[in-house]
Amino acid sequence: MHVAIIEDDPVIAKAVGKAVREAGHECTWVADGDTAIRDRTLASSDLVVLDLMLPKTGGLSVLEAARSAGIRTPVLVLTALGTVPDKLRGFTAGADDYLVKPFAVDELLARIEAIHRRAGHKPALEMAAGPLHLTLATKRVTLSGRTIELTPTEFSILELLMRFNGQVVTRKMLCEHVWGFDWDGPTNVIEVHINRLRGKIDKDRSDSFICTIRGRGYALAVA
Amino acid sequence: MTTLRARLTLWNTAVVLAMTLASLVAARIIARATLYADADAELRSGATEVVLALQDLSPNIDAVVAEIGRKARSHEERGWFSQLLTEDGTTIWKSVHCPASVADYPPHNLDREENIVQVGPYRYVRLRITRPGQPTYHVRVGTDTTGLDERLTSLLQQLTVVGLALAMLTPVAGWWLARRATRPVGDILQIADQLRPTRLGDRLPVRGSRDELDRLARTINRLLDHVADHVDRQQQFVADAAHELRGPLAAMRSLVEVAVSHDRSPAEYRETLEEVLEEMRHLSSLANAMLTLAEAGGDDATTTCEDLDLAAVVRQTAAMFAGVAEERGVRITVDAAPVVLPGSAAQFRQVLGNLLDNGIRFTPPGGTVSVRLAADADRALLTVRDSGEGIAAGHIARIFDRFYKTDPARSRHDGRSGGLGLPICKAIVERHGGTIAVASGVGQGTTVTVALPLRAGGGRRPHTAAPPPLAASTP
Numbered sequence: 302m303h304v305a306i307i308e309d310d311p312v313i314a315k316a317v318g319k320a321v322r323e324a325g326h327e328c329t330w331v332a333d334g335d336t337a338i339r340d341r342t343l344a345s346s347d348l349v350v351l352d353l354m355l356p357k358t359g360g361l362s363v364l365e366a367a368r369s370a371g372i373r374t375p376v377l378v379l380t381a382l383g384t385v386p387d388k389l390r391g392f393t394a395g396a397d398d399y400l401v402k403p404f405a406v407d408e409l410l411a412r413i414e415a416i417h418r419r420a421g422h423k424p425a426l427e428m429a430a431g432p433l434h435l436t437l438a439t440k441r442v443t444l445s446g447r448t449i450e451l452t453p454t455e456f457s458i459l460e461l462l463m464r465f466n467g468q469v470v471t472r473k474m475l476c477e478h479v480w481g482f483d484w485d486g487p488t489n490v491i492e493v494h495i496n497r498l499r500g501k502i503d504k505d506r507s508d509s510f511i512c513t514i515r516g517r518g519y520a521l522a523v524a
Numbered sequence: 525m526t527t528l529r530a531r532l533t534l535w536n537t538a539v540v541l542a543m544t545l546a547s548l549v550a551a552r553i554i555a556r557a558t559l560y561a562d563a564d565a566e567l568r569s570g571a572t573e574v575v576l577a578l579q580d581l582s583p584n585i586d587a588v589v590a591e592i593g594r595k596a597r598s599h600e601e602r603g604w605f606s607q608l609l610t611e612d613g614t615t616i617w618k619s620v621h622c623p624a625s626v627a628d629y630p631p632h633n634l635d636r637e638e639n640i641v642q643v644g645p646y647r648y649v650r651l652r653i654t655r656p657g658q659p660t661y662h663v664r665v666g667t668d669t670t671g672l673d674e675r676l677t678s679l680l681q682q683l684t685v686v687g688l689a690l691a692m693l694t695p696v697a698g699w700w701l702a703r704r705a706t707r708p709v710g711d712i713l714q715i716a717d718q719l720r721p722t723r724l725g726d727r728l729p730v731r732g733s734r735d736e737l738d739r740l741a742r743t744i745n746r747l748l749d750h751v752a753d754h755v756d757r758q759q760q761f762v763a764d765a766a767h768e769l770r771g772p773l774a775a776m777r778s779l780v781e782v783a784v785s786h787d788r789s790p791a792e793y794r795e796t797l798e799e800v801l802e803e804m805r806h807l808s809s810l811a812n813a814m815l816t817l818a819e820a821g822g823d824d825a826t827t828t829c830e831d832l833d834l835a836a837v838v839r840q841t842a843a844m845f846a847g848v849a850e851e852r853g854v855r856i857t858v859d860a861a862p863v864v865l866p867g868s869a870a871q872f873r874q875v876l877g878n879l880l881d882n883g884i885r886f887t888p889p890g891g892t893v894s895v896r897l898a899a900d901a902d903r904a905l906l907t908v909r910d911s912g913e914g915i916a917a918g919h920i921a922r923i924f925d926r927f928y929k930t931d932p933a934r935s936r937h938d939g940r941s942g943g944l945g946l947p948i949c950k951a952i953v954e955r956h957g958g959t960i961a962v963a964s965g966v967g968q969g970t971t972v973t974v975a976l977p978l979r980a981g982g983g984r985r986p987h988t989a990a991p992p993p994l995a996a997s998t999p
Binding site: 383385403454476480482485486488490494497514515 | 798799800801802804805807808809811812813815819840843844845847848850851868870873877878881884885945
């Protein structure tokens with residue numbers, strides 16, 4: 302996949318570009334809105350990460366111009382403007398997703414994958430990761446063929462971890478996936494469920510399927 | 525003519541000039557009427573004298589003429605003239621000084637006892653002399669009124685001089701009066717001009733006169749009080765926020781400084797970076813909390829207000845904390861009656877989340893956190909009650925202060941909202957027109973009560989769901 306980053310902050314552009322390339326995609330960086338319009342960046346990419354506060358032509362104008370020209374490339378808006386009206390404006394202009402700075406690079410990568418998948422094919426109804434097997438329709442999880450009883454919360458968490466097998470999933474992503482909204486308060490409301498999930502799927506193992514990645518989140522590490 | 529003072533002076537002068545002019549006209553009318561009334565009365569008494577003298581005389585016309593001639597001589601000394609006429613108006617006799625214009629002036633209204641006539645510069649009174657069985661005569665006694673008009677003109681001239689003098693004094697007096705009246709406004713302007721956001725201590729003088737200007741000064745002073753209070757709180761917030769940000773910044777700095785001071789293994793670097801990441805997450809949370817507070821406390825339309833199913837929010841948020849509570853051995857009970865009110869779901873999730881988070885953290889194992897949502901006719905009552913350690917009375921008053929922590933020794937990581945949880949709740953609840961109160965005592969648990977109006981309009985300002993126009997959206 303070819304990802305374009307339209308972003309005026311070189312530090313963020315460099316970090317995101319590196320992460321995208323390491324995730325196995327091509328990546329180009331465009332530093333302002335005028336260049337993006339002139340080079341027809343949106344038309345020539347598979348996915349665009351777009352900042353809103355750009356020098357010269359703003360991100361929203363770039364997006365609106367592309368959408369009114371019939372270009373349907375998926376666009377993820379990445380901006381410091383985080384109020385509800387800001388987000389609504391972004392979506393109205395034609396954004397497919399909206400992520401507010403400061404953000405976790407892991408979440409950005411996961412969202413890029415998700416948008417790409419949505420744009421391409423439907424999410425898998427069955428997923429496998431090593432001995433783990435998950436069926437969405439029946440809400441069933443088996444470990445080496447044996448059924449494991451999970452609470453809906455635990456099932457939901459495992460589903461997201463399996464979908465991003467090998468990648469970091471942040472607490473925020475998990476919260477939003479499980480309950481529909483994030484909790485950024487003092488208490489880590491995810492951890493307890495992760496621990497219970499580990500208790501159920503790691504029974505006879507010395508190391509867990511689920512790794513805690515300090516400062517970032519959790520990841521399923523199953524070949 | 526741009527200043528209030530100049531306009532007041534102009535108006536004052538115009539009004540005084542108009543009044544002076546009106547007075548002069550009135551004085552002329554009154555003086556003229558008075559002078560002529562006096563003259564008429566004198567002429568009438570002279571004529572009456574003649575009539576009385578002639579009434580007693582014999583019908584002999586010569587005797588009558590002789591008598592009126594005698595009277596006329598005494599009248600001449602006063603500048604009067606006389607004329608005797610028959611019943612049909614034919615002149616029988618006239619005094620030497622009788623002007624021709626009067627002598628030839630055709631008599632009229634002879635059937636009346638008396639009439640007064642002005643002929644050019646002359647004026648006369650005509651009286652009828654009636655005697656039983658005798659022919660009727662008329663007598664005219666008149667005078668020249670030129671002198672009268674001259675006196676009137678002279679009087680008016682003097683009055684006009686006085687009037688002109690007044691008119692010239694008026695702008696000066698008007699200027700003085702206007703200056704006196706507008707001086708407090710000038711004071712207000714001068715002081716208001718010196719006000720700066722950094723120096724909001726000055727207040728306008730209130731003279732105690734209870735007039736409009738005093739009320740204006742008082743109103744402006746109250747506004748200044750509010751502004752100063754607001755600025756103070758904002759400054760305090762910025763100072764507190766900077767202080768809070770220094771904690772994680774200092775931690776990161778020392779982590780990185782130690783890491784780069786010697787060569788280390790990749791694993792050690794990795795550990796440092798992970799620790800830095802953890803601190804950064806704390807910084808992000810703090811920034812998000814401060815933004816939420818600014819958003820909830822701000823007056824710009826950043827809140828979308830839909831018809832919110834508050835009971836659903838209560839159940840969802842309680843579900844999120846169910847696992848944590850269970851792990852800690854705390855029971856959560858939810859008793860939520862159906863309540864729908866205008867509000868933002870995201871913001872009320874913040875409120876519920878903060879209250880539940882606090883409740884669970886401060887309740888020992890075996891305790892209960894009960895959430896209850898009920899509604900009466902016009903408001904919803906949300907109570908979150910825990911059986912925890914409670915809060916000392918000294919802390920309750922300050923518990924909604926930003927960055928206030930009941931236990932200063934508590935580390936940054938224990939309470940990642942950094943003392944902003946309850947202030948955020950308060951800002952959100954107040955933005956929705958509600959109130960929030962805490963009741964607690966050491967060892968008695970804590971009850972937080974939120975009261976919310978069921979209908980919009982109870983809030984500080986109307987909420988708008990419509991996003992601003994797209995045209996102005998590009999940052």
